[in-house]
Amino acid sequence: MNAVRDEPVGTGSTTETGYERPRDPVEIWLARQWQRILGFGVGIRENFFGLGGNSLDAARVIDAILVEFGVQLPLNVVTEHPTVEGLAAVLRDGDERPSGPLIAIQDGDGTRTPLFLVHPDDGQVGRYCRLANALGEEFAVFGLQAEGLYHDAEPLRTVPSMADAYVSVLRAIHPTGPYLLGGCEIGAAIAYEMAVRLDDVRLVAAIDAELLEPSDTGAESWLREPPPQSQLPEILADWQERGLVPRNAAPEIVARSLRVWQANRDAARDWRPSPYTEPMDVFGRTQNTALPATVVQRAHDCGTEDRLTAALRELIG
Known part of the structure; x- marks a missing residue:
């Protein structure tokens, strides 16, 4: 190894x-x-x-x-x-x-059950790369990225429709369980709905986004009033300056990111969870995602990303 x-x-x-x-x-x-x-x-x-x-x-x-x-x-x-x-x-x-929803983040050595992490509100899965690296190269880690980020497809607009799409992609490469699922922000809700649709789910993880990295896109202001087209080049330049996107990122990434972010926030707001009786593991602070009172939540006190990594490794190792 x-x-x-x-x-x-x-x-x-x-x-x-x-x-x-x-x-x-x-x-x-x-x-x-x-x-x-x-x-x-x-x-x-x-x-x-x-x-x-x-x-x-x-x-x-x-x-x-x-x-x-x-x-x-x-x-x-x-x-x-x-x-x-x-x-x-x-x-x-x-x-x-143009990239489909499934992004291989780390190959693993074939000895561990793959971990599938669903995108947060911004639709990107890069936030999970450092976590995958910290878990160790023996762990296979996949990210599920939002539709519409890198091509002109319309983003999916409900949590159930995202869960349906991602379950279909997951089953194509991993037809049977066990399944390890997780995500932060809306990703936790989508992972929950995926678990409802799958058999032999061993983990549904709701991860505090701040344990992965602080949110730093400035997109929260879009929720109040989307910026006009004339401001998109300025936003792109700001993102490039802060290293949030590559230097030669296409200008369209800003408009697409705005559209995906808003669709995900709307989907999270309108989500009505399906019944699910298995426990859900919560890492860090209580999630913004509202989970049904019937769900048993197993809390893990993770004040740092190191402790998050250790807790996840213990559960899935």
């Missing part, structure tokens, strides 16, 4: 060691390839060769890109762009593929 670096896990987008988590599906995919090749999780601005990669490892990255994206890149592209962020920019400029 490959070694995992012993790194402290922080609460922001950057840890004390300089780790910065992926922000979109291209960066998540590349970070996963680097973990597979190098043997440990890496941040998007860490140098491939500085971490121990060599020319043979770089060739393996190029081969994986050809298989996944159908793009033949020269070998020296890794030398010229030796970070996940830089290489992702090359791929994004050339051919960013």
Whole structure:
């Protein structure tokens, strides 16, 4: 088994060691390839060769890109762009593929039941990357990303419709249980409804979003009054400056993010939970999502992300 670096896990987008988590599906995919090749999780601005990669490892990255994206890149592209962020920019400029809801965050070693984490209100799953890394490379972790973020499809607008769609995707790769589900913000509600629709569910986790990283999109103001189109370039520039989106992110990401965020907030507000009698594990503070009084909630006192990781690992390990 490959070694995992012993790194402290922080609460922001950057840890004390300089780790910065992926922000979109291209960066998540590349970070996963680097973990597979190098043997440990890496941040998007860490140098491939500085971490121990060599020319043979770089060739393996190029081969994986050809298989996944159908793009033949020269070998020296890794030398010229030796970070996940830089290489992702090359791929994004050339051919960013619209991504479906299921995003593989960490491959795992095949010995553990996969953990499926549903997107929070912003629809993105990058917030779960550091948690996956902290759990250890033996754990397979998948994210379920909202529809409509990276293409012009309409976002799903109810919690049950999201649960139906994600259960269908999940069953396509994992037809039978056991299932481990979780999420923060609206993701907790969707995971709950997915559990209603599945057999042999071993975990339904409601995770305090602040344990993963502080919310820092400024999108709460959109709930009161959506910004006019003229402000979207300014919002994109602000997000890029704060490292919330890649430097070459398409301008459309702002409008799409706004639409997805609003759809998710409306869906959470209108959700009427289905009956469910199994316990739900709550990590951190009480969730914003209103759960039925009939649900048994097992509270886990997790004041830090390290304690969240330890509690999750104990439950699913």
